[in-house]
Amino acid sequence: MQEARPSRTALRVALRRAAHQTVDSPLVFRDPLAERILGPHAEELRAPQRTSSRVLRAFLVARSRYAEDTLALGIENGITQYVLLGAGLDTFAYRNPFPNLRIFEVDHPATQAWKLDLLSSSRIAVPPTVTHVPVDFEHQALATRLSQSGFRTDKPAFFAWLGVVPYLTEPAFQSTLHVIASQPPGSGFVMDYAPPPETLSTLERMAFDSLAARVAMVGEPFQLFFTPSDLASRLHTAGFTQIEDLGRDAINQRYFHNRNDDFAIMGSGRLLSAWK
Ligand SMILES: C[S@@+](CC[C@H](N)C(=O)[O-])C[C@H]1O[C@@H](n2cnc3c(N)ncnc32)[C@H](O)[C@@H]1O
Numbered sequence: 001m002q003e004a005r006p007s008r009t010a011l012r013v014a015l016r017r018a019a020h021q022t023v024d025s026p027l028v029f030r031d032p033l034a035e036r037i038l039g040p041h042a043e044e045l046r047a048p049q050r051t052s053s054r055v056l057r058a059f060l061v062a063r064s065r066y067a068e069d070t071l072a073l074g075i076e077n078g079i080t081q082y083v084l085l086g087a088g089l090d091t092f093a094y095r096n097p098f099p100n101l102r103i104f105e106v107d108h109p110a111t112q113a114w115k116l117d118l119l120s121s122s123r124i125a126v127p128p129t130v131t132h133v134p135v136d137f138e139h140q141a142l143a144t145r146l147s148q149s150g151f152r153t154d155k156p157a158f159f160a161w162l163g164v165v166p167y168l169t170e171p172a173f174q175s176t177l178h179v180i181a182s183q184p185p186g187s188g189f190v191m192d193y194a195p196p197p198e199t200l201s202t203l204e205r206m207a208f209d210s211l212a213a214r215v216a217m218v219g220e221p222f223q224l225f226f227t228p229s230d231l232a233s234r235l236h237t238a239g240f241t242q243i244e245d246l247g248r249d250a251i252n253q254r255y256f257h258n259r260n261d262d263f264a265i266m267g268s269g270r271l272l273s274a275w276k
Contacts, residue, residue, distance in 0.1 A: 006114035007107075008218035010088030013163055015044055016057040017064060024263050028255050029061040029068075033091035039118045056211065058265045059192075060163075062255045066246075067160045067190045068092060070273045074158040074188055075101065081157035083146070085137075085176065086164035089115055093130040102129055104151055106142065109134035137164075137172040143179045156186035166194050166222040167215075173224055181238040181276065188242075188275035195268055196225040204268040211267070228270065240274035 018034040020027065035042050071082060075098055084090055087105040096103060107115065112134045119126060126132075133149045135142050147153060159180050165173060180189050197208055212222050226234075228245050235243055246254070247270050256264040 004110055005219070006111040007086075007088060007220065009163065009167075009215055009220050010086075010111055010115075011038075011041055013060055014038060014089035015041065016053065016060045018042065019045055019053075020057055020061045024057075024061075024261075026259070027061075028058070028263075029065040031064070031091055031095070033094055033124060036122050037089050037091050037094075037115075037118055037124060039122050041118075054263070055207070055266045058256065058263055059251075059267060059269050062251050062265060063162050063192050063269075063271060064090070065255060066251075066271045066273070067162055070188070070190050071158050071160070074156075074275075078186060079156055079158045079188075081152060081155060083151070083157055083159045085142075085159055085161045087112075087115070087160075088163065089118070090160075090162070091124075094119070094124050094126070096127065096129065099129075102131070102150070104131050104133055104146060104149060106133045106135050106146070108136050137168060137176055142176055143182070146179070153182065154184060157183050158187065159189035161189055161191040163192065165191050166224055167220050168224050170224060177234075177238055181240070183276075185276055188240075188273060190271070190273040192269055192271050193231065194222060194225050195227055195270065199227060200268050207267045231272065235274050240276045242275040244273045246271045 014034065014037065017029065017031055018038055020029060021031060021034050035045065071079070080100055081102045081104070083104045083106060084092070085106050087107045088111065093103045093105055105112070112132055116132065131149050133145050135145045151157070161176070168176070180187070194208065197205060200208055215222060232243055232245065248265055248267070251271060252264045
């Protein structure tokens with residue numbers, strides 16, 4: 001992403017989570033702060049919603065729901081630290097129902113500074129359980145920055161890595177994965193990813209190309225792709241034993257069945273969680 005500018009894709013994702021709160025029923029992902037955190041950008045919600053926007057919105061809300069469902073499972077099993085990598089305008093930290101959970105929001109310095117301004121102007125209180133850690137994954141050492149911020153490397157942690165991996169270079173992906181994999185047993189993470197464009201069906205490829213062109217236009221091109229089998233083998237090698245990788249049908253079955261509308265995901269994006 002461009003050095004001095006907050007992430008445009010973070011705003012677009014947040015706009016769709018906010019739109020979901022009023023446009024879709026029943027909700028897949030409930031977020032009472034989704035609109036408030038937008039501050040002046042909430043105006044952009046008044047623009048008409050395009051069909052492509054609706055399909056993408058379904059994936060984005062399923063992704064956030066999956067992260068929070070998986071976090072809740074981790075907390076039942078003793079997780080006390082939650083790290084949001086590339087947090088964007090995610091609001092979990094400000095509506096967190098788990099009093100013993102320490103939260104670390106990691107993001108590119110420009111995006112994080114913008115979020116802190118929005119939190120303040122929207123009068124959303126930052127609880128003492130939340131620490132903001134500005135890091136550029138391409139150029140700064142995540143492990144060092146986390147440790148300096150009070151993160152415990154001797155305690156299991158859960159990481160959310162949503163909407164970030166496709167934008168990274170291979171070295172930044174590897175070094176960040178190494179930090180996650182270095183946490184003690186019981187640790188886990190959730191991420192989404194895109195399969196290589198050349199492996200997609202014609203329809204999937206058209207949808208992907210259109211989205212890829214839009215993110216490239218705002219200076220945040222997709223550049224990292226995995227096949228499910230390649231990613232699984234890399235995660236096994238990194239020490240993860242329990243891997244769940246959900247494609248379109250599995251995500252629709254979990255979060256969009258029994259609806260009276262046709263709100264569902266259609267693209268090729270995948271959701272994955274892994275534990276060690
Ligand atoms: C599409 S947004 C997703 C935001 C958030 N996870 C969500 O789901 O709403 C991508 C996020 O990745 C962050 N990001 C992208 N490249 C980064 C980098 N090199 N270092 C740190 N953060 C980065 C952006 O600042 C932005 O917050």
